[in-house]
Amino acid sequence: MTAATAPRDRDEPSDAALLAGIAAGDHGSFASLVERYQARFFAVARRMLGDGGEAEDAVQTALLRIFRSAADYRDEWRGSTWLYRVLTNVCIDLWRKRPRGRAAVLEPHVQATTPAADRLDVDRALARLAPEARAILLLCYVEELSYGEIAAVRGISVNTVKTQLARAKRAMRRHLSEVNR
């Protein structure tokens, strides 16, 4: 079970309540939000941008945006929807701005079929996906968001989510089978 689906203590404030706290200038609310989302945000950012300092930079930039514009949040959406939108916006923008030739996440080659080697294969396959497809795949399989939520996060239709996911999964399978050949 991932953090996204972990049951939450009843006394814990909702994401929306934390965002309202941040908007009111409460630093404790911000610390709680960081605690709650950091691992999930880092998982997405690392898979979008690789292991270097960029993932951490992306999470910080996203949280800075959330800190500054929490007052802009409206409860027509779930709090997490808006949070993931800010994060994917930052990751996709940073990907666009990377120096050429670093578009692919290159990591040291590991021999044998250990879990570490599997993970590297997955990283390489992921790095070859276009950033939009990669973000959608991660929101679906790492964060376990529903199609409807992913559509709201990325401001696209549910049909586009399904098309992008199907295409991304096909590409991933193709890349992985190339690696294992």
Place this chain on the structure above:
Amino acid sequence: MTPRTDDVSLRGLLNPPAPPGFTERTIRAVRERNARGDLALRFDIAASSSGVARLRPGTGQTAADTLRARALAGQAREELAEYLRGLRSFFTVPVDLSAVAPFQRSVLDATATIPFGEVRSYRWIAERIGSAKAVRAVGTALGHNPVSIVVPCHRVLRTDGSLGGYALGLELKTRLLGLERETPALVGTDITRTVCRHGCSDEQRFSERHRVVFSSLREARAAGYRACRRCRPTDA
């Protein structure tokens, strides 16, 4: 609805833990970056009827002979203020480089093609203008850039990634590069499903929560967005 989970092993592989000390580091970094505030710079601007000819940090003076020149200086001032607040990723005000010598002109023209938020090397500029050996001369030409920021010589670094020089000081160069990393370049609006260059007046009508960032126009189109007719974004 929970998505289908036919790739259970994939999910396990995709989910690494955050590194140790991440929470404290993140909260500290966000507080520090937030406290930094906007870059408060005033500019001395000289414009002709065909564009901005000189632009330097100063006391806010304007030198412009004609009505049109005054309007262009005003436009430059407004766009600079938006740029420094992270509200704009491009300039529409024209520049007037007619007083600039041909070699420097070609260096500045090549520099103007470096996309917002990206960096290139002095060597890249030299090769681009067909003078691969003139790397040092490129540095000198950029050092005398009369229209800083609008012609983005701060986006030019040494080949090894170190900062190189900057006529307005390396601290400002670092701040500008940081600002451009934080500011998105290509932004869609989920209400109109239109994608704009960040800072377009069509985009600025909508609040932060309606904005969706894309990595390219091609990707935006694949997601069902159309290019704004006002700011006309393109892919390099």
